[in-house]
Amino acid sequence: MPYQVRPSTLTRRRFGQVFGLAAGSLLLPEIARGAAGSDVKLEIAPYTLEASPRHHIHTLAYNGQVPGPLLRMRQGQEQTVAIRNLTSDPEVVHWHGLFLPSDIDGAMEEGTPMIAPGGSARYVMKPDPAGFRWYHTHTFAGKNLMKAQYSGLHGFLMIEPRENPAPYDREVFLALHDWAGHFMGGDDGSMNPVYDVATINGKMLGFGDPVQVKQGERVLFHVLNSSPTEIHWISFSGHHFNVIALDGNTVPKSQSVRMLRLSPAERVSAIVEMKNPGVWILGEVRKHIQAIGMGIVIEYANSKGKPVWNQPQELVWNYQQFAGDAATATSSPDAKQIDLLFDSKFQGHGNEELWRINGQSYPQNNSPVLQTGQRYRLVMKNKSTDDHPMHLHRHTFEVRRIDDNAELHGLRKDVVLVRAGSTTEVEFVADNPGKTLFHCHQQDHMDRGFMMVFHYA
CATH class of the missing domain: 2.60.40.420 (Cupredoxins -  blue copper proteins)
Structure with missing residues (x-):
């Protein structure tokens, strides 16, 4: 073995x-x-x-x-x-x-x-x-x-990898994390964590060593959102990200973007060309999150002064921009559809709500049985008012459709954010026999039953 x-x-x-x-x-x-x-x-x-x-x-x-x-x-x-x-x-x-x-x-x-x-x-x-x-x-x-x-x-x-996806001079790894202070009850009976501190690589903005760069370098940033529950929007003042991979998988179309969006457990790999000397902030776009610490200083060699932050005016991101062309895609007419409906059930005052897939919470759910070698399309319908980062263990899937938009091709991931009130469709081949966990990657949702185990026949 x-x-x-x-x-x-x-x-x-x-x-x-x-x-x-x-x-x-x-x-x-x-x-x-x-x-x-x-x-x-x-x-x-x-x-x-x-x-x-x-x-x-x-x-x-x-x-x-x-x-x-x-x-x-x-x-x-x-x-x-x-x-x-x-x-x-x-x-x-x-x-x-x-x-x-x-x-x-x-x-x-x-x-x-x-x-x-x-x-x-x-x-x-x-x-x-x-x-x-x-x-x-x-x-x-x-x-x-x-x-x-x-x-x-x-x-x-x-x-x-056997081959690098793009030329770069060096790598920088960054982990975004939120540290909880307490739970707060919502009007719908839910209990949600409230965060007092947000960090990048364990430090609040202004307290970690700056990332030192040189003019002319191509730096490959690997950004991980390790937050237990929160989506983060990240911008690097004075610079653009050239996204080359999502969740570790090379994208069909690399794109230059002003900001990154990462739901819990998502990763983005992006090259930044260092061609704007100065002292800058890379951090969370939303002011109240940056205010509790989510940011780091990027400092060019021989540059001094107060770090500069340019506040973006809107949040911009979509998966579709990284997908391939339909003309080059491989058709998958044999994919078997599995419908998955997400919602929650309020258990009454004093009790936590339960998160459900097809009306059931883990471990009381009837999970699909997979046939080895078969291609499956998961149609995830989110009937809740929360966004859900959905993760499939032990496999990589291809994002195929978001709501009623055109089919997508070649965009491979292991976590996809299913927005509130939306439908997202992904496909994967059942090629790794064994129990396979499928769940929302928000810790509080997992703890309240938002999981399902796929079994192989």
Whole structure:
């Protein structure tokens, strides 16, 4: 078998050398490449994050840093990962975007064993596909705003492609994250987290080291939204993003845009040409989110002064601009349709609402049975007033239609935002047998039943 899971004593072999990473560092040292079969080592433990001198957040982290270490692996080359859980609760690590067997994908609902408090596990995998992925916890939080995706348990994962998608001089990895203060009740009976702090790579705007760049460089920014619940809009004053990949997958049409929109778990890879010397802010477009910290300073060599922010006047983004032409698309008339209706059910005062797929909440839902090799079209109808970032584990899908717009082609992702009151259609081939989790990537929605497990026949 090419993949194995071995819950065992934590091995001490290392994958190259693990470099220390100061909290909030913007140019991330990485776990270096090593010989095939060497270990990547992750320790899950309590950690106090200093987002600013006035903001100390008690959380959980990988290897004592937020975000966790940048892991680089080679596509198709066997890799071992050793994980030790030094917390008081069971934990698990999900390898978001990889085509892994269910027993190591990192979701309890698929059958991945949880790592007991004080326990350890060792995984053997052949990472695929290539591109910008990430790893994170996949546990239940409920009303504990220190657990699951509310914590600092997230990190970058780069599966190195055989060929680079575009020429660039260097890479910068950025993780957007919100840190919850409390839950607030809505008029509809819902309970939603309210955030006191927002960070990029664990630091609030003005408190992390600036990203140093040089005029004439082509910098490839890999941006991850690791927020537990929030969509973010990101602009880089004085510059444009040339988007080349979404969720680690090269787009059919690269586009130059003024801002990025990322729902929870989405990633955008974009090249920025450094041709406007100065000191600038890259940050959240909406003023009230930037005000609680979501921004970083980008500083050209030999430039000084107060960082400049140019406020955009509107929010602009759509998936369609990155899709390919219909003339070059491959027809898929054999796709079987699966209808999925999203809504919520109010349980009465004093009780949390339930999120439902086709009228049922996990685990009380009748999930589709997939036939190996069959192509499926998921027709997701969002009847709620909330947006939902929908994630399919262990597969990549193709975004095919949004509402009544024209068919899209070639736009491959693993998370798609289904806007309130809208319909989004995606297609995928059932080519990775095993339990496959499908869910909204908002932590509070998952905790209230917004999940379904697809089974293979």
